[in-house]
Amino acid sequence: MCDSVAIIGAGNIGRAIAEGLVAAGSYAPAEVHVTRRRVDRLADLAERGFRVSADNPGVVAACDTVLVAVQPQALDAVLTGIAPRVEAGRHLLVSVVSGASIAAIRRHVGPDVPIVRAMPNTAVALRESMTCLAAEAAHAGALDRVAELFRAVGATLVIDEEHMVPATALCACGVAFFPRAVRAACQGGIEIGFHPEEALRMAAQTALGAAALVRDRGRHPEREIDSVTTPRGCTIAGLNEMEHRGLFLRFHQGDHDLRREGGVAVRR
Structure with missing residues (x-):
């Protein structure tokens, strides 16, 4: 320019x-x-x-x-x-x-x-x-x-x-949504024995790597999930617990609420 x-x-x-x-x-x-x-x-x-x-x-x-x-x-x-x-x-x-x-x-x-x-x-x-x-x-x-x-x-x-409001929900607001997941992983890391600085670095880099796998390989996220999910393993146990606790439903509901409010995020 x-x-x-x-x-x-x-x-x-x-x-x-x-x-x-x-x-x-x-x-x-x-x-x-x-x-x-x-x-x-x-x-x-x-x-x-x-x-x-x-x-x-x-x-x-x-x-x-x-x-x-x-x-x-x-x-x-x-x-x-x-x-x-x-x-x-x-x-x-x-x-x-x-x-x-x-x-x-x-x-x-x-x-x-x-x-x-x-x-x-x-x-x-x-x-x-x-x-x-x-x-x-x-x-x-x-x-x-x-x-x-x-x-x-x-x-x-x-x-x-006409898709700019949904784009706002997914991309602009998404930089607030995904750090919540990083924060939760960091807190989990502290709970299982890591110092806060270590847990945050590990959680953030893992999130960065996971996103890069999906972006650069061009594969559906479930394929990346399947590649690290083994029978009776800790990954499937964690995924089932996340599902049970409603994490994925909450992300979906947050996007729905934003679209319904015409692109204005409302803290609830």
Whole structure:
């Protein structure tokens, strides 16, 4: 990428994207403009060379690619503020705002600005995100550009826009779901005799390895499970206990609840 990028809303996901793009070499820190109302909370990024500001219209004027990463309730106000600076022949607008449709965004910026919806997760900071992308058919070229951007920080998948809410449940919220399983394994490791630091390292690396087996071999997860499950062994005993305790049902129910709430996670 050669132009500067503006990231409006440097909260958890906006900050992660900024750090991931620099780590991937897509941009130098000075080419990444990040904004937040409380600029003092971006002091560490400023020290590392990022361009920090509270001036959303100003950074839009300075950059061709504008990534909006604010909270859903703030989106209308942010779009109203930057719309006069958005130029149809120049800007590419990328939204990572949960639940905000392309049609809703377009009402602010007009009919001709390319808009791409992206749903990454915070693993983007480590270049391990799963990012789902959607755009209107007329802006396939913009979709290709955004896919290139996010491929530098993980894997990408182009989906229909109607599937963005389920993608949020599976990918964006998933980075909270799976660590719960890692935490449970860590606690189990402590219970059977390992120190907490050892148990956490063992659990996290095992989870990483299991995910890599499924991803890189392209086999169904049950095939990987079958490869380590032996008659009367401890693996099948553990699997049966997990089933009995409802772990898998809880994961499924969590996704269902998120879809039902329209993509807004509700802590129960």
